[in-house]
Amino acid sequence: MQRLYQFQTADKIVSGQHAVKQLGDYLPGVNRDIRSVLVLTQPGIKDLGLLDSIYEQLEDVHVKTITDVMLEPTVGNIEDMHEDIKNDSYDVIIGVGGGSVLDAAKVLSVLKTNDQSVNDMLGTNLIEEPGIPTVLIPTTSGTGSEVTPNAIVTFPEEELKIGIVSPYLLPDLVVLDPMLTLGLxxxxxxxxxxxAFTHSLESYISSKANYLSDTFAMDSIRLISRSIVEAYRNGENVEAREKMIVGSMYGGMALTSAGTAAVHALAYPLGGKFKVAHGVANAMLLPHVMEFNLDAITEKLSNVAKEIRIADDGEPDQQAAEKMIEQIKEWTKTLEIPQDLSEYGVAEEDVEDLAVAASKITRLLDNNPKELSLEDMKNIYRRLLG
Known part of the structure; x- marks a missing residue:
């Protein structure tokens, strides 16, 4: 355990069934004089009517809605949206959607108040001034972006995803409403x-793990492990959906303090070059990276296995840890997540480039409990080639 660690998250979090219907009660705490609001989302969310309640609560203010957020926002996508609003004045930005929308809302917020480009902000603590207030309302249970100081931007020309990390990306208000996730x-x-499970498990085994991050990570793991299959099989189960959305938030809080590790580092090139959805890439890589790390994290994986009751308290750590890895593999099968990268066009000749790209993401690799060589990374990718 590190002796010094830090944690910072959203200013206020409101959670519960139909919480979004109370948004108007909490907006004055974000900005007392709201006259103009930017709502950022995607077409499908608007078409499903998920914004209707929000619009009803904003009848007395000017509202502009942008639905142009890409599934994996590129720097060009964000710059185009910024160009659309740069001459407008907004008192708050409300992002409603998955991680892509939430990340885009964060970045647009600081672009409005800083004389900086997206490129200037890439990296850690490079944003110069706070943005305009933001309200983030997730409609998926995965990224935890609503409570993290991170935003991910895709650079298609370089086939890379790069992070922006700054406390100025943290929102003023988060609204967690499981009812918005029922139609997923x-x-x-x-x-x-x-x-979300990957965020929690990687934070728990991270070299930067600490007492605070472990608390959030383990609570997240408990909630997700008990609800993910039910939420998948029965998407209208509100209790399962609520556990998932809160578990996802806890995962975001865990990674805010401890950081993710090699799974995420290896996942980003798959998204940047082959358009593998981020959650799918993480799920594919997770058991194989955990197997690589096993000798360094045996006790921790054993703790998780016993906590979620797939291993008995008196079971040897090695045996319990191996059960945890097998449970991850079983989940991916049950959830019908692909396990063959060739389905996305990845071939043996791509492995070298993928490993080189992953090796450059030292911000995450440094958190891994074991050092990975280039050959180690190649071998992990190869295990996912049919």
Whole structure:
């Protein structure tokens, strides 16, 4: 355990069934004089009517809605949206959607108040000034972006995803409403749910893990492990959906303090080059990276296995840890997540480039409990080639 660690998250979090219907009660705490609001989302969310309640509570203010957020926002996508609003004045930005929307809302917020480009902000603590207030309302249970100081931007020309990390990306208000997730397709429930589980497990085994991050990580693991299959099989189960959305938030809080590790580092090139959805890439890689790390994290994986009751308290750590890895593999099968990268066009000749790209993501690799060589990374990718 590190002796010094830090934690910072959203200013206020409101959670519960139909919480979004109370948004108007909490907006004055974000900005007392709201006259103009930017709502950021995607077409499907608007078409499903998920914004209707929000609009009803904003009848007395000017509202502009942008639905142009890409599934994996590129720097060009964000710059185009910024160009659309740069001459407008907004008192708050409300992001309603999955991680892509929430990340885009964060970045647009600081672009409005800083004389900086997206490129200037890439990295850690490079944003110069706070943004305009933000309200983040997730409609998936996966990224935890609503409570993290991170935003991910895709650079298609370089086939890379790069992070922006700054406390100025943290929102003023988060609204967690499981009712907004009831209509999620099974594939998105599976991918985002395993993404959230990966955040929690990687934070728990991270070299930067600490007492605070462990608390959030383990609570997240408990909630997700008990609800992910039910949420997948029965998407209208509100209790399972609520556990998933809160578990996802806890995962975001855990990674805010401890950081994710090699799974995420290896996942980003798959998304950047082959358009593998982030949650799918994480789910595919997770058991194989845990197997690589096993000798360094045996006790921790054993703790998780015993906590979620797939191993007995008196069971040897090695045996319990191996059960945990097998449970992850079983979940991916049950959730019908692909396990063959060739389905996405990845071939043996791509392995070298993928490993080189992953090796550059030292911000995450440094958190891994074991050092990975280039050959180690190649071998992990190869295990996912049919």
């Amino acid at each position: 397709p099974k594939s998105i429930t599976a991918a985002t749910g395993m993404d």
